[in-house]
Amino acid sequence: MRLGALFGPEIPVKAAWADCEIAGLAADSRAVRPGFVFAALRGVKADGARFVADAVAAGASAVLADEDAAIDVPENVAVVRAGNPRRALARAAARFYGRQPEVVVAVTGTNGKTSVVSFVRQIWEAMGLMAASAGTVGVVGPCGERPLAHTTPDPVALQALLAELDDEGVTHAAIEASSHGLAQCRLDGVRLTAGAFTNLSRDHLDYHASAKDYFDAKARLFRELLPEGAAACINMDSEDGKRMAEIARERGLALTTVGRHGTALRLTGWSREGLGQRLVIAAEGSEHEVFLPLVGDFQASNALVAAGLVIAAGGPAGIAVRSLDRLKGASGRLELVAMTGAQAPVFVDYAHTPDALDNALRALRPYASGRLVVVFGAGGDRDHGKRPLMGEAAARHADLAIVTDDNPRTEDPAAIRREVMARCPDAVEIGDRAEAIERAMSGLRQGDVLLVAGKGHERGQTVGTRTIPFSDHEVVRGLAGREDEREAIHG
Numbered sequence: 001m002r003l004g005a006l007f008g009p010e011i012p013v014k015a016a017w018a019d020c021e022i023a024g025l026a027a028d029s030r031a032v033r034p035g036f037v038f039a040a041l042r043g044v045k046a047d048g049a050r051f052v053a054d055a056v057a058a059g060a061s062a063v064l065a066d067e068d069a070a071i072d073v074p075e076n077v078a079v080v081r082a083g084n085p086r087r088a089l090a091r092a093a094a095r096f097y098g099r100q101p102e103v104v105v106a107v108t109g110t111n112g113k114t115s116v117v118s119f120v121r122q123i124w125e126a127m128g129l130m131a132a133s134a135g136t137v138g139v140v141g142p143c144g145e146r147p148l149a150h151t152t153p154d155p156v157a158l159q160a161l162l163a164e165l166d167d168e169g170v171t172h173a174a175i176e177a178s179s180h181g182l183a184q185c186r187l188d189g190v191r192l193t194a195g196a197f198t199n200l201s202r203d204h205l206d207y208h209a210s211a212k213d214y215f216d217a218k219a220r221l222f223r224e225l226l227p228e229g230a231a232a233c234i235n236m237d238s239e240d241g242k243r244m245a246e247i248a249r250e251r252g253l254a255l256t257t258v259g260r261h262g263t264a265l266r267l268t269g270w271s272r273e274g275l276g277q278r279l280v281i282a283a284e285g286s287e288h289e290v291f292l293p294l295v296g297d298f299q300a301s302n303a304l305v306a307a308g309l310v311i312a313a314g315g316p317a318g319i320a321v322r323s324l325d326r327l328k329g330a331s332g333r334l335e336l337v338a339m340t341g342a343q344a345p346v347f348v349d350y351a352h353t354p355d356a357l358d359n360a361l362r363a364l365r366p367y368a369s370g371r372l373v374v375v376f377g378a379g380g381d382r383d384h385g386k387r388p389l390m391g392e393a394a395a396r397h398a399d400l401a402i403v404t405d406d407n408p409r410t411e412d413p414a415a416i417r418r419e420v421m422a423r424c425p426d427a428v429e430i431g432d433r434a435e436a437i438e439r440a441m442s443g444l445r446q447g448d449v450l451l452v453a454g455k456g457h458e459r460g461q462t463v464g465t466r467t468i469p470f471s472d473h474e475v476v477r478g479l480a481g482r483e484d485e486r487e488a489i490h491g
């Protein structure tokens, strides 16, 4: 593709450069190949302009930069200026790859995105469509599963992925829109049919300057990204949901509201039934009773958002609602991973925010006729403020809390644990995560329930800058297996 066409009418490219043939795009100088456009972006840690010389040495034909960035390049390298280079990069990547599944929907909110995109994919599959989902647990589609480095990939990787899905015959894709992804314009080139909002609570205040900033990042999906005529599905059971709906309404988006306070899909009845829940949903003037085979009260709201999003994107309401009775939970989302020898269930969950931990523990309480035990920690190099609040949630809902490590990254793990324990001083502190899980599991009696929270599907523990293989699933299964063996030997 030629440089002029790549940037389109909104970004002027000097005539002398317009016909320059472009081989690819990269925002990281280390990914630049001959003939590439290098986008020199200002980031949190560095200014991409510092790496222009590296990009040129790697063969960059053009540099995309801020209006005011000081860029020094040889005469044969083009310089393209943009007021918002991140957005320009995203839109250029969309033109470069040139194809996306017919229907792409995006889901934002603090909690529930991974679950919702997975549910949307499953509902579409039940309708016989070629569907895929992409986000924290990777890409899942007709060609199998593959991991992703980020919940919302950088714009070049995201456009490459959408093109690949289109090539594989995927017509319907559901993707997670993280607040980082929205703030950094990673989704700006995506042609969206509909967007959804789950909920908002504290997270990522290390990155976003304030709670308002965090809300505004999520609101970008409805204020700016969804094109005119697109649809929005909003869970109305929170004040933030109502504000988001107002924003969508003002934009003239076709609104599908869901939840106990929703209109399109209203939850009018709910009861827990074994490892599932029975929902009564009012839709299009009639009531549907469905059994949702998932643990966790909050999964009802995720299921409603998913069905609402499918409807918002043009799917029939009846099938969307009926398909809920076959949904499978996303990996590591309140997943029942093992039963101990004492017949105590062990759940693995991804709760890594105060609200999520609160919800996960409350969801499991009814299953504990004995004690509710939780093993959890908080991630390093992330929002410090959420740590004591997570401790508080554990102290409030669990009978026994074991505070351990969860990706300490470059921080001192003991210092993180101290911050968590500030509000759960009675917790037991065991830094080594495997040991913490072992201690918790070995103490379980019949009637007890264990929640291992924070890592969900993750397959590594990041200590410093190294990631050591680690999986809560494997540790739990391994320990349960050992108990079974002991049982078999000793009777």
Ligand SMILES: CC(=O)N[C@H]1[C@@H](OP(=O)(O)OP(=O)(O)OC[C@H]2O[C@@H](n3ccc(=O)[nH]c3=O)[C@H](O)[C@@H]2O)O[C@H](CO)[C@@H](O)[C@@H]1O[C@H](C)C(=O)N[C@@H](C)C(=O)N[C@H](CCC(=O)O)C(=O)O
Residues within 6 Å of the ligand: 027, 028, 029, 030, 041, 042, 043, 044, 045, 046, 047, 048, 051, 149, 150, 151, 152, 153, 154, 178, 179, 180, 181, 207
């Ligand atoms: C805070 C954040 O989101 N950072 C992401 C962002 O970095 P940045 O733009 O601030 O980059 P920077 O490190 O300051 O460097 C500036 C620029 O110089 C470039 N560079 C840097 C070094 C070099 O040698 N050459 C070079 O060209 C970088 O590629 C970058 O373009 O863009 C980078 C390139 O795409 C990402 O790798 C990086 O993700 C970091 C590693 C990260 O941890 N991000 C997490 C927090 C994240 O994005 N999480 C959300 C999910 C969160 C959730 O909802 O729970 C996600 O969507 O995954």
Ligand SMILES: Nc1ncnc2c1ncn2[C@@H]1O[C@H](COP(=O)(O)OP(=O)(O)OP(=O)(O)O)[C@@H](O)[C@H]1O
Residues within 6 Å of the ligand: 109, 110, 111, 112, 113, 114, 115, 116, 136, 151, 176, 178, 198, 199, 298, 299, 301, 302, 332, 333, 334, 349, 350, 351, 352, 355, 356, 357, 359, 360, 456
């Ligand atoms: N609707 C919800 N309301 C509150 N908590 C929820 C909800 N859905 C999920 N959770 C909790 O949040 C955790 C993360 O859920 P999920 O992975 O679906 O969300 P996410 O938005 O994708 O999170 P992330 O941004 O970290 O990828 C779950 O493991 C569960 O504990």
Ligand SMILES: N[C@H](CCC[C@H](N)C(=O)O)C(=O)O
Residues within 6 Å of the ligand: 151, 352, 378, 379, 380, 382, 406, 407, 454, 455, 458
């Ligand atoms: N997307 C989230 C995931 C957190 C998961 C938890 N295990 C941690 O490392 O804090 C983040 O990057 O903040």
Ligand SMILES: [Mg+2]
Residues within 6 Å of the ligand: 113, 114, 135, 136, 137, 151, 176
């Ligand atoms: Mg996610």
